Amino acid sequence: MTTKWTGVSLENVRLDAAAIAGMGFRPDPSVALPERVEVYRILDGRGEPLPCTPAEHERWELAAVACLGRLSRALEDFYRAHGGTMIEIDLVTGRGSRYGIGRPRRWPGWERRAVERSARAQRVLALEVGRAVEEYGPVRAEVALRVAEARAARRAAMEAEQRATRHRRTVLDELALRRVWHHRSAGPGEPVLVRRVDLPGPSAEAVASGDSVTEDQEPVTARELADALNALAVRAESPVDIRWDERARAATEAECLAGEVRLTFLEWWHDLAGPSWRPGPDGPAPVFVPPGQRASAPRPSFGGTGMGGTGGFTGGHSYGGFGGY
Structure with missing residues (x-):
C-alpha cells in the first residue's frame, strides 16, 4: 500500500445565516440554526502533516468539498427564501458575493408573512445543514482519529528521542x-x-x-x-x-x-x-x-x-x- 503525506486543517466554517438573510431575517426560537460547521480541509504542503494513501487523500478531499458545496447551496437558497435575488457562495474557495436584502414592504400582514417565511427558511436550512453534517460525519470521524493517532505517534517519538538524549548525556557525563x-x-x-x-x-x-x-x-x-x-x-x-x-x-x-x-x-x-x-x-x-x-x-x-x-x-x-x- 502506497503511503503519502498530506496536510489537514480543521476549520470552523461560519454559516452566518442571519447576515445572509439581512433585514428579512426573523429568529425562530424553535429552530436550532447552526452557526458553524467543522470540516477537515485537505491541504497539500500545508496544514498538519498526516500520513494517508492516495485513495484516502482523494476520498477525504471529495467528502469535504461535497459537504462545503451542499452548505453553499443551502445558504444561497436561504438567501433567496428571504427575498434576495443575486448571490454566489462558495465555501470551498471562500469566495462569495451578494446584494443586500432590504426591509419587506409594509403591506397589510407583512410582518406575519415575514416571520412565517423566515421560519420556513430556517427549518429548511437547519435540515440541509444537518444532512450535510451527517453525510460528512464518517469521514470527519475517520480523519479526526487519524489526526489523533499521528499526534500520539509524534509525541511518543519525541518523548523517546528526549529519553535517548538524556540517557546519552548521562552516560557521557559519567565517563567524562x-x-x-x-x-x-x-x-x-x-x-x-x-x-x-x-x-x-x-x-x-x-x-x-x-x-x-x-x-x-x-x-x-x-x-x-x-x-x-x-x-x-x-x-x-x-x-x-x-x-x-x-x-x-x-x-x-x-x-x-x-x-x-x-x-x-x-x-x-x-x-x-x-x-x-x-x-x-x-x-x-x-x-x-x-x-x-x-x-x-x-x-x-x-x-x-x-x-x-x-x-x-x-x-x-x-x-x-x-x-x-
Whole structure:
C-alpha cells in the first residue's frame, strides 16, 4: 500500500445565516440554526502533516468539498427564501458575493408573512445543514482519529528521542567525570602521549618514552584533559602531534557501547573538546591555526559540550581550564 503525506486543517466554517438573510431575517426560537460547521480541509504542503494513501487523500478531499458545496447551496437558497435575488457562495474557495436584502414592504400582514417565511427558511436550512453534517460525519470521524493517532505517534517519538538524549548525556557525563586520563610530552616538539591509567600495564607508547605515572602526575577527568589539550593547541607554534593509546580509545568506545550509546572515539571526543578536531593516524588531532591567523579566527563558544552537557565548549579552542604539566 502506497503511503503519502498530506496536510489537514480543521476549520470552523461560519454559516452566518442571519447576515445572509439581512433585514428579512426573523429568529425562530424553535429552530436550532447552526452557526458553524467543522470540516477537515485537505491541504497539500500545508496544514498538519498526516500520513494517508492516495485513495484516502482523494476520498477525504471529495467528502469535504461535497459537504462545503451542499452548505453553499443551502445558504444561497436561504438567501433567496428571504427575498434576495443575486448571490454566489462558495465555501470551498471562500469566495462569495451578494446584494443586500432590504426591509419587506409594509403591506397589510407583512410582518406575519415575514416571520412565517423566515421560519420556513430556517427549518429548511437547519435540515440541509444537518444532512450535510451527517453525510460528512464518517469521514470527519475517520480523519479526526487519524489526526489523533499521528499526534500520539509524534509525541511518543519525541518523548523517546528526549529519553535517548538524556540517557546519552548521562552516560557521557559519567565517563567524562572519571579521573583516569593522563597526558605527557617528553619535551618541546615531542609528541603528546595520552593514555588511561586504569588499564592494566603501561601502553607501548609509554614504555617507548620511559614515561610512568608518579605521585605528582595525578590522573585527570576527560573534561580536564580536553581543556588541557585545547589550551596546548592554542599556544602551539606548529601542529601538535597527539598520540592516543589505542587501548584507551577502544576501552572508551566499549564503555559507551555498554551504556547503549554507539559512538566512535572521535565523536566522543568532539562532545568534550568541541568540533575543532580532525581524525588523525593516532586518534583525534587538533586543527592547527597558524599564529598569524588566530586573531581573525572565530572566538570559541563556552558553556556546554556539543551534546548539551556541562563543561567544555561548543566550538573552537579552550583558553582556560586545566593547563597540563
